[in-house]
Amino acid sequence: MTEAHPSPWRSHDFRRLFAAGALSHLGSNVGYVAIPLLAVTALGAGPGQAGALAALSTAAFLLIGLPAGAWVDRLPGRRVLVAADAARAVLFASIPVAWWLGVLSLPQLYAVVLLNGCATVFFDVGSQSALPELVGRERLVRANAALVSLMAGAGIAGRGAGGLLVQFLTAPLAILGGAVAYLASATGLTGIGRQRPPAVAPAERRRLRAEIAEGLRHVFGSRELRALTLAAALGNLGAQMINAMLPVLFTRELGLPAGALGAFWAAGGLGVLIGAGVARRLAVRLGHGRAQVLSGLWFSPAVLAVALVDDGPWLWVAGAGWLAAMVRTGIGNVLGVTLRQHMTPDPLLGRMNATVRFLLTGALAVGSALGGLVGQTAGVRTAVWAGAICMAGAFLPLLCSPLRTLRELPAVTAPLAGPPGNGQAEAPRYRHEPGRKDEPGSAGRRR
Template sequence: MASGDQHFSAPADPPVVGGRLGLLVAHDFRQLFVADTISQLGAQVSLLALPLVAVLALHASTFEVGALSACETAAFLLVGLPAGAWVDRMRRRHVLIAGDLGRAVLLGSIPVAWWLHWLTVYQMFVVALLAGVCTVFFDVAYQSFLPHLVGRDNLVEGNAKLESVRAVNQIGGPTAAGLIISWLTAPFAIAVNAASYLGSALFVTRIRRREPRPERAPDAHLGREIMEGLRFVLGNRMLRSIAACTGSSNLFGSIATALQVVLLAGILRLPPWQIGLVSSVSAVGGLVAAFTATRVARRLGQGPTIWISIGATSPFALLMPLAQRGVLLWLAAVGGGVWSFGAVVYNVTQVSFRQGLCPERLLGRMNATMRFLVWGTMPLGALLGGTLGAVLGVRPAMWIGAIGGMFCFLPVLASPLRGMRELPSWGPSPGSDLLPAGAQAG
């Protein structure tokens, strides 16, 4: 094992949990839970407001809307790998606070520029890109901090509770966002998102458990640390299959989602509140999944849950390109809810598996490598969606995304995960400090 491995604090002892509240009785997890609740609500406002500013206020083209969507996730492709190595050198709690504050300042610049009549689509590109950089560091630190707070035995419950926050906000958030946008206009609604990140940072500061500052090994080298994370992920057949499945799903999903606001606002001419309501209906499935993911995994087995959850629900995304005013619109929204159910069950199961599989010292690099591989496809998909939408039309481009997404479960179906009811977790493994006990490099 490389020198300097012991400079990280040990993972948290599992909190004593029980009753209906479970992990929420633990003070530190509760602060993270509340912080996530606040920031997720604000993020739902921004998710709807940013493209609406581009479409309705700045009269952006279909390609520009796709490019804006690409800028929001391009940072995972540009800085995703080094972010993991940097996070492993820093206190993760500090990274969370800095990420929240950075996003608050960047998004706050949009309503200011609008009020001064200076706002352009190019400023929105820059804000989306830099806010994405903050999100990269926040997300890598966030996923790496959770095992430290709750212990590995509580990871599935912790991830499920945090996914429930996301699901609740995806239900109520878009409707609230549509109403706020109708009341304040889209540029000023983004100020709500900026304020939410300030609130999130405040609650993260209330987390009591501290990590000691990691000490850099004398021979530390950024490139070698990045490669160590890559070797851990790409050297394990199960992680490779998850990366291929999630990355391809995000690629095809981004083609469709980049154009969804263009379809609803530009073609169907729906008001903002109705667009928000469509998104809320689609998110109901995610809320149901957040409360049932643990039971689904227990009934089907962890490995089968990973491929069945996404394979069985992805065809329902075919309904959105068919959307028209009236019954077909709400049928598409319900189809989105079924797909959302599968996506949340998939995420809770595979993220908990990844966190439990990885040794403490590599958590940041493992999460960053996975985010690079699976979220790095999103800006490519958004750009491809904008290009296809401009050349072929919005609906044909969305069809391509929906049909392609139906086959993304094949890598995990072809992997050892297919029939494994119990997945391996990290433990002493003779002869290697990179492979988990009971697993083999593929």
């Protein structure tokens, strides 16, 4: 049995979103390498300060992540994406300007990464919420695979290039390149014709708190969504404990050049790319839920090799372990995002994505701070070991959930009408049917 409308590439707007996303991810990944290296090598940042810098880069999801979902549901999708990328371009450009004027400081880097994170909140939530509108739900597996592959490819190119640019051209010039990439992305996004309309008309809007609570109930009221979110949050927590300490470990303790750190992170991007490439085939063969559980069992323990990193052969061993662990991440990104989108009706997409991103990226912020604290008090390698153990066991919530037997993509049913009371319309409630097959032509049907 074949899929109807199998390719999202038929959509002009999806091609626009993909091209703009390529530039946006490139800018983000260059900054991911260049900003902490600038802090460590030029401004003398120690493990605690490096951890704080990494934590602030994702703290925005804890600060505004939940209301951002309700705001995204109220705003036209394209405007959100364009404004977010334009803001990130300005913020990145401020770093080389301050450097050339001789006034760059750690507090400015803290402010830039925090505000950049706020813009990223809106971009990430907005892009994931717009995707079903741009390609249709029947194309989501292929579209998400393409976008995760893009993210991985940008990780390879951006982090590898970021390390080399820092090594040969200095960090400020690398960050300026990231600002140009963001600006180009914002320009490209203006060409999207179809955009996700506001989910709720202004006259029908309720209090922001009530809309946020509805998104929280949707995520935490589902055993499948709870397991997906908890597993991803644990993976992010462990990964960020490792990533926050790698600049210190590579440059100070091992004496390796910036290019080596960029190459190590690029290996992780290659792993995500491989995982995204095989995710759909694994889902067809094993089932959408079982593929995530089994891939965690197969690949996640390899991350323990990262804690053995050293110069010489052990650098290659650690790099191979990181690559294998990121294969699992690539598989989980494609199938996990697709499952979340299928389990969520259109009016709740922004709030669902914001709730999940709040928890997932909040885990990154906590992981950065925790990595910096453990690195400062117990040693950098201890922090890396702790992160690796957390990451290796992150798939266990999936193993203990109904997802371990889930084969088909679930179908979202129509809203459940609630009785009005006291002159106010009750908030709509939704349910999904995990065991039900999608309609013919779904990307989740077995061939």
